[in-house]
Amino acid sequence: MLGKFITFIFIPEKTGAIKRLKVSFRSLLLVSFLLVLLFSLWGWVVYDYVSIRTGLIDLEENQKHYDEAESRIKEFDQRYAATQVYFDHLNGLYLKLKRLTSQTFESKPSLELDETTQASTLAKAKEKGILEVISSDLSEADQDKKAIENRFLQLMDFFKETSNPMKRVPQGWPVRGYVTNEFGMLHDAFTGQARPQHGVIIATKALTFLTAPADGIVQYAGEDEYFGELIVMDHANGIQTRYGFVSNLQIEPGQVVRRGQEMGQILNTPRTTGPQLYYEVTFNAVPQNPIKYINPLQLVD
Structure with a gap:
């Protein structure tokens, strides 16, 4: 072949x-x-x-992609450095405010994340990428830090004010109504037990607005085990006022509130027998009878 x-x-x-x-x-x-x-x-x-x-x-x-990521990381680094400088600035304002008021502020909140927040952050990082999570966190920090600085400056301006000091002394009724439980002892309507009553109970109509009886700073505004939603105000003169059984809060902690400003509304809650406000006044941590700070002529039935 x-x-x-x-x-x-x-x-x-x-x-x-x-x-x-x-x-x-x-x-x-x-x-x-x-x-x-x-x-x-x-x-x-x-x-x-x-x-x-x-x-x-x-x-x-x-x-x-690497160059873009490297550029973003450098940007993040610069923003982190700027944020750190900003936080140092805020810390300086915090110390000035502390010296100005001669008060001991509560310890700063921990920056550690709880397990739920950590799990949520990890899930977002896996879904969107770690750089997107960092970018989102930095954007939120940028939005918050200016508001925090403005709040500090408002507080410093409040403590530096030389206007009429009587504006910081509670006067008048925080809500329109009448006193149903006076200062002293209270018989609880639910338990039937007697206990000390450091304030007064003012009955009022539903949806009545709660107004500040004096200029002050909101120290706390949120949930309370007994009062439901509670507001605590410091008037920077040794006087502190507390407002319990409040709904629809319109203020937040750290906010400067002026006399007559609306802070919330009074509604009927599971903790009360009807729409009512708990009003308490203390001077240097000693409970005072709120009636002394109320003008009886302003009482409205």
Whole structure:
């Protein structure tokens, strides 16, 4: 079989001699093998070139993402540094306010995250990426820090005020109504037990607005185990007032409140027998009878 020959005959279109090409079968197989090998090598080169080119495109894309990430990380680093400087500034304001008021403030809240917050942050990081979570946290910090500084400055301005000091002494009724339980002892309507009553209970109509009887700073505004929602105000003169059974709070801790400003509403709650306000006044931590600070002529039935 390999010793046979194949003859190729070339016949011209016009006049001319007929040409014959005699090729052995072995040579034809060798030429065919070489052609197949050549085309295979050419195909491998093309494939390798395409693979390398694709890899270069991916590498360029990855380099682009890396550069963007590096740029964002540098931006985050600068923002973190600026935030740290800002917090140092706020800490300075805090110390000035502490010296100005000669008061011992409550310890600052811990910055440690609880397990629920950590789990939520990790879930967001897996879903959106750690850089997106960092960017979101920094944006929230940027929004909060200016408000905190403004609150500190308001507090400092409040303590520096030289206006009429009587504005910080409670006067008038915080709500329109009448006293149902006076200062002294109280018989609890639910338990029937007698206990000390450091304030008064003022019955009123539902949806009545609670107004501040004096200028002051909100120390606490939120949930209380006994009073439901409770407001505690410091008037920066040794006087502190407390307001219990309040709903729809319109103020927040650290806010400067002026006399006559609405702080919430009085509603009927599961903790009360009807719409009523608990009103307490203390001077240097000693309970005072709130009636002394109320003008009886302003009583409205």
